[in-house]
Amino acid sequence: MAYELTTWNLDELYPGFETPELQGAFDNLEEEVTSFEGVRDKLKPDMDVETFLQVVRASESMTRIGNKLSSFVGLSFAADTQNQTAQTYMARVQQFGADMANRTLFFSLWWKELDEKNAERLMAEAGDYRYYLEEMRNFKPHTLSEAEEKIINIKDVTGTGALTTLYDAITNRYVFKLEVDGEVQELTRGALMAHAQGGDPDLREKAYQELYRVYGEDGPILGQMYQSRARDWHNENVSLRKFSSAMSVRNLVNDVPDEAVDALIEVTRKNSKIFHRFFKLKAKLLGVDKLRRYDIYAPVAKSDKKFDYNDATKMVFDSFRDFDPKIAEMAQRVFDKEHVDSEVRKGKRDGAFCASINPEDTPYVLLNYQGRARDVATMAHELGHAIHAMLASHHTAFTFHSSLPLAETASTFGEMMLTDKLLAEEKDEDVRRDILFKQMDDAFATILRQVYFALFERDAHKKIQEKASVDDLSALYMENLKEQFGDAVEISDEFKWEWVSIPHIYHVPFYVYAYSFGQLLVFSLYKQFKAEGESFKPKYLKILSSGGSESPAKILAEAGVDIRSAEFWQGGFDVLSGMVDELEKL
Numbered sequence: 001m002a003y004e005l006t007t008w009n010l011d012e013l014y015p016g017f018e019t020p021e022l023q024g025a026f027d028n029l030e031e032e033v034t035s036f037e038g039v040r041d042k043l044k045p046d047m048d049v050e051t052f053l054q055v056v057r058a059s060e061s062m063t064r065i066g067n068k069l070s071s072f073v074g075l076s077f078a079a080d081t082q083n084q085t086a087q088t089y090m091a092r093v094q095q096f097g098a099d100m101a102n103r104t105l106f107f108s109l110w111w112k113e114l115d116e117k118n119a120e121r122l123m124a125e126a127g128d129y130r131y132y133l134e135e136m137r138n139f140k141p142h143t144l145s146e147a148e149e150k151i152i153n154i155k156d157v158t159g160t161g162a163l164t165t166l167y168d169a170i171t172n173r174y175v176f177k178l179e180v181d182g183e184v185q186e187l188t189r190g191a192l193m194a195h196a197q198g199g200d201p202d203l204r205e206k207a208y209q210e211l212y213r214v215y216g217e218d219g220p221i222l223g224q225m226y227q228s229r230a231r232d233w234h235n236e237n238v239s240l241r242k243f244s245s246a247m248s249v250r251n252l253v254n255d256v257p258d259e260a261v262d263a264l265i266e267v268t269r270k271n272s273k274i275f276h277r278f279f280k281l282k283a284k285l286l287g288v289d290k291l292r293r294y295d296i297y298a299p300v301a302k303s304d305k306k307f308d309y310n311d312a313t314k315m316v317f318d319s320f321r322d323f324d325p326k327i328a329e330m331a332q333r334v335f336d337k338e339h340v341d342s343e344v345r346k347g348k349r350d351g352a353f354c355a356s357i358n359p360e361d362t363p364y365v366l367l368n369y370q371g372r373a374r375d376v377a378t379m380a381h382e383l384g385h386a387i388h389a390m391l392a393s394h395h396t397a398f399t400f401h402s403s404l405p406l407a408e409t410a411s412t413f414g415e416m417m418l419t420d421k422l423l424a425e426e427k428d429e430d431v432r433r434d435i436l437f438k439q440m441d442d443a444f445a446t447i448l449r450q451v452y453f454a455l456f457e458r459d460a461h462k463k464i465q466e467k468a469s470v471d472d473l474s475a476l477y478m479e480n481l482k483e484q485f486g487d488a489v490e491i492s493d494e495f496k497w498e499w500v501s502i503p504h505i506y507h508v509p510f511y512v513y514a515y516s517f518g519q520l521l522v523f524s525l526y527k528q529f530k531a532e533g534e535s536f537k538p539k540y541l542k543i544l545s546s547g548g549s550e551s552p553a554k555i556l557a558e559a560g561v562d563i564r565s566a567e568f569w570q571g572g573f574d575v576l577s578g579m580v581d582e583l584e585k586l
């Protein structure tokens, strides 16, 4: 069968917006929420297991309907962002979801407050729900009284919530001016960054300078907002909730031990030299003595080889089949069920993603396929996500989604399998070089860069407690960049404002390391695969089929991986070092 560029078919979810099926789902959910409100009186510490499990199952049932509704609406919107019906339904589903969350909140509050002995008694019989229930209770020691929690919720809306909204409102209004082909253009950040990462060295420099000229003008105010955010974070989480550090809050959300995150950060610092070698190589290819920070993402592609869509699907399936025929079949099922939206269309969302809805559903994949080598890699990546969900389909709606630190395992591993196959078969040196450069560019952006952001956050939160000024923080950021890039990259002064331009560190403190964690984990697993061969495969498939039914540390420990050990993380860097070796030879 030959595959063509197409849109997807959402009929399996609902036949359309104005249909009795969709309206029925809203009604159904409303009924279930009303009936769930009625179980409040049944929640007693000594309640029997069967009644308890009925409550959990009822909660899962609501979640399933909610998942299906929000996916249908979200996928319709992604396929056509100009569709006003989809926009209207998006708002309706969001409002419905918020109401539903409020009306059912009592269950998780009760569950967190329940005494240890009874919680253990109920969890022992909860089967696959166990980890879901356990995770909720992880926060018990850091939970305040109901009255205090309510005050924090109310004050957050106008406090931290308002502060980050204000940050967005200010920075989203920025207009960047850049002279392109003799004409001054007014650009959004996205359009400006296309020039910052484009092929013209002069424009790259001017684009970055404009970016930080604009952020720098508001730097003192944006910096002050960051200080407030960090102080609030400390006051609430360290002073009131008694977390041991600002970062360990996030670690508990990710259910990853502090020592594992510390090991990841320290090993990354030790291996920054691998990237320095890579940047020196890039300088050579660009024909300059030393790379400027402006040139980090400069394209070096020489080949413009195009891959036909059907050939691309075949290459991806083949590379998966080499690992295990079962996963190739799963990838193919996504196509055969018409769950792939691959064509480029006006109004369609940019980029790519995979949506896994409920355990029994075949996931949906959105691509914008244009035939470049990186589009083939993206296809392998998103299909990896789909396979991950399909392998975990025997879990509940609460536990089949892998948790954040493991979320990129199958996707990145899928890309690695494809890359291996491409490199093994490709004779053209330019194409080989492009493939390896793409891998290293991505590894820099997701591993080194994000770990150094996390390092900055850790230091900045600490320094802010010691009354650091905005200028002190900018100086701290420059030191961070100097360590990150060593002597391989020239860093100009305006980069001292880069930190105030990173929304993540305002919105979700310490989120960024999850990217590095996930990516490096896969390189480390890949190293293990190369060393162990066949015997690695069942272990790997078991990791994937665990979904989110256990803590990441436990899932990986069962495969013989200790995420607290520096040695394990070093394995990932050995793979990257091998890629740079390869590039140096070309």
Ligand SMILES: [Zn+2]
Pocket (backbone or CB within 6 Å): 381, 385, 408, 411
């Ligand atoms: Zn991904």
